[in-house]
Amino acid sequence: MTTNPLLQSGPAGSFYVAPSLPAALDALSDYGAAGAPFAGGTWIMRSAIRHEQLKAHYVAIGKIPELSAVQIGTDTIEIGAAVTHAALAMALAGLPEFGVLAAAAGRSANPAIRTMATIGGNLSASAFAAADCVPALLCLNAEVEIASRNDRERIGLEQFLRMRSRLAPGRLLTRIVVPRNARKTAHARLPLRQSGDYPVAIVSLAVAIDPANRVQAVRIAVGSVEPVGRRWVRLEAALLGHVLDPTQATKVAAELADEFTGRDSVEVPAWYRVSVLPSLVRRAAVAALGS
């Protein structure tokens, strides 16, 4: 293993603020399994509460310019992994096709957390079931770029969610790429008591509607109900080709909701997370039609 002289370490571990992407990838590679990226730190800072051990070495990625930019192109938008929720919500304001993501980033947690938490951290915290950006990006058909010192690959978000807890040491989520399409979108989340709470359940919706008002294409994703957010493919299939009617969509969602196995927690029983899904589908459909 090569030793990077820039890495400052002491008996209690180290915290290295990477000035560039190559420097971050070098450091992560050198540290191997003893190191990890540090983005906003809002998940890492609560490791003790979850009885998780901190890593010996952290590589802070928040000062890397190319990871902190949102590029809005003609066919795609590219979001650097270290873009904060607040910055992302601001960058997407005025782009209705990304309303679902602007709402996910702009309504999660609370204002102070949103200035720190990053989109890359939101997707990478594998034990965090309530991440708002996961269902929002699933319904937008996003891809992610993973880089290491020696290579770079782009994969679908669904694949990343399956492998993220086993991401090899030295690998970093660097960008999220989202295709641009004419679509109506909405993000419906139910916090337990008030804004600032983790959501009990989330329904994200992206729908293209033809001139006869029929659903031409649709992606629906559910977050916070199961340990990992996922698409609701059966509901998508049931809505395809029909006029998007919120009442009908709610009815179909109620018929199909038993495919979800809710997760239990001290705040919310598993059954409750599943039981609120039809009403969240209604809220998402109403909001999308009005967007």
Ligand SMILES: Cc1cc2nc3c(=O)[nH]c(=O)nc-3n(C[C@H](O)[C@H](O)[C@H](O)COP(=O)(O)OP(=O)(O)OC[C@H]3O[C@@H](n4cnc5c(N)ncnc54)[C@H](O)[C@@H]3O)c2cc1C
């Ligand atoms: C009180 C509170 C309430 C919150 N409520 C919500 C909420 O309702 N909805 C919501 O979505 N979020 C919420 N959050 C924020 C949530 O913690 C973050 O959205 C996110 O999960 C972590 O982002 P981060 O940038 O802080 O990541 P960090 O804490 O820095 O890192 C999280 C994990 O991901 C890894 N990691 C980070 N970046 C990368 C990368 N680029 N590549 C590979 N691995 C990486 C880290 O090593 C670590 O394991 C809340 C936070 C707090 C403190």
